Amino acid sequence: MASIKFRLRSNANKNVSIKVRVILGRGKQDLELNTGFSINPKDWSETTDLPKQNTPENKVILNNLKKLESFLFESINTDMGESVVIDTFWLDAKINECFKRVVKNDTGLLVSHIQYIIDNANTRKVKTNGGFKIGLSASTIKNYTLFKNIILEYQAKTKKQIQFVEVTKPFVDKFTNWLVNTKKYSTNYAGKQLEILKTVCIDAEKHEIPVTPYSKTIQHFRESDTDRYIQTLSFAELEQIKNVDLSNVEQLKEFKASNPELTKGISITPEALNNARNWILIGCEIGQRGGDLLKITNDNIRYKGTTIYIDIIQQKTNKSVTIGIIAPHVIDIIENHLPKEVPHQKLNDYVKVVCKLAGINEVVKGTKLNTETNRKELGMYPKHELITTHCFRRSFATNYYKKIPTAVLIGITGHSKESLFLTYINQREDKDNNADLFMKFYSDLHKDKTPEMKIILNTIAK
Structure with missing residues (x-):
């Protein structure tokens, strides 16, 4: 069973942040983050742990907290059934998703680091036979850009932003199924996206971003020799x-x-x-x-x-x-x-x-x-x-x-x-x-x- 509560962490005579606390499995997981809303403690009910209904502004905050509570309960039930990791990254993403907030510069997001790679393409070191060179090629930048667009489309389909800590085997299996069976991409193109996903995860870890152990071992693929039909001119x-x-x-x-x-x-x-x-x-x-x-x-x-x-x-x-x-x-x-x-x-x-x-x-x-x-x-x-x-x-x-x-x-x-x-x-x-x-x-x-x-x-x- 999960319980969701709201509380204030300060009694100062000024507006303070309203926090949401999610407790899973009799205290086995206890997550707490800011909701993004604030209120003066004098307008907070100690009895209900919700805003008092004494002003129109407080009524709006109450409705938003109720909306978040309902959204989190629904998301917990769905994601626990799909083996999604529920942690502070997950909670942060769900709060933003509930209110359709744009997250900027969040290094824990897969899309953010893909964009980081693209933005810094001209200064990135690339291994060559003779050592290293500076700068990604135009074709590599294009591949990262296309991959980012694919991830954005998948996020729109699943209605949630992808955190690096969510890139587990169940996630990769579902993503692969979507690439091959829903998008109907070729074997080679779908396999290439998994290869880029693995590369991005490994690069994120080098930048001290937490990633799952599985993400660094993602298996990519390509069509077998017997399935390839190449054309040549004799x-x-x-x-x-x-x-x-x-x-x-x-x-x-x-x-x-x-x-x-x-x-x-x-x-x-x-x-x-x-x-x-x-x-x-x-x-x-x-x-x-x-x-x-x-x-x-x-x-x-x-x-x-x-x-x-x-x-x-x-x-x-x-x-x-x-x-x-x-x-x-x-x-x-x-x-x-x-x-x-x-x-x-x-x-x-x-x-x-x-x-x-x-x-x-x-x-x-x-x-x-x-x-x-x-x-x-x-x-x-x-x-x-x-x-x-x-x-x-x-x-x-x-x-x-x-x-x-x-x-x-x-x-x-x-x-x-x-x-x-x-x-x-x-x-x-x-x-x-x-x-x-x-x-x-x-x-x-x-x-x-x-x-x-x-x-x-x-x-x-x-």
Whole structure:
């Protein structure tokens, strides 16, 4: 049984705070906090432990205290049945929730610390391979901002603010269920939110904010390799894209008229389509993320003799990578037709058009965004509908895997280790291939050496 009482802690001849006291289980828990209301002790009834009804102001305070009492009883019954931790953090949150008060600078609130991370993003230390760097990347800040919005939406749904001390296993299980079954987020996206939640909790503890032991061990997840459907452009398909005629204006007009959904919002002109084609052909030869690819200018291009290099500092990892360009058609693009930057989403739209015109129409299994639900749906689609700028990087990694040493490919893509690279292209480690490569390199290393003559003595046993 729970009991709720109100009292004053002072008899001063001035307004003093009214406190609420919550007692649970025969005194096993005794919580007390300010209600936010105050009254002069002469207007307080020692008999009822409530305000006297001698002024309109006191009647308003009485009604508010009755409202709080009812709200707390209801919340206790609900939360105790759901294994929610009831403590001073809980009581403080309930008082604020009852009167819809905005809590500012409350370090115990999950949302407050997420905002703290965002506000201090430019001075936060980030671990790198070489030590530390200062400042979160734009993509990381975006992830924290999206996570904060998700938490705000979940709080609105549950009608309570989340304290760090409430991040227990039951809470995480319910939150996960909401992400996957109510919001219909993909496995990877839902798992990413749990990963960020764990990171925020660990960071909060470093700032001496009390957290639950469980919050530092939250299990996040991602889809299994067998559930992943990645799309790549093979060398043969890239040849189709390279050779497709995009110059016939009349044919392009007819194509636009017969494909209104595919061409919606973009200009179907030879110039625009050739620009997109050049981004595809460069992207599939240099293995970089779309954001890094689209930032390439003449400043990134460097000559060493007759060899062309592209130098890039990857936005996501801050890694510096250099790619040598060998393919003649890509050299021609870089020297004579370097494409113009296009908004990322616009390029994704153009890429689909170019691929369809090039005949990349095989029906394949994959996930496609449903614009009505704003969720990706698994199904069978023409391949050109599934191609995006991110496929360029995967195409590079997939096409050159086993043709070029994996260590070299990783140095270009920027993956931190081979296991991540192999997961990225849905491949398992091929130990025989590693052995074959070793023998090939060993053979090449010694091929110019003169064979040694060995003299074998023919001795006769006596």
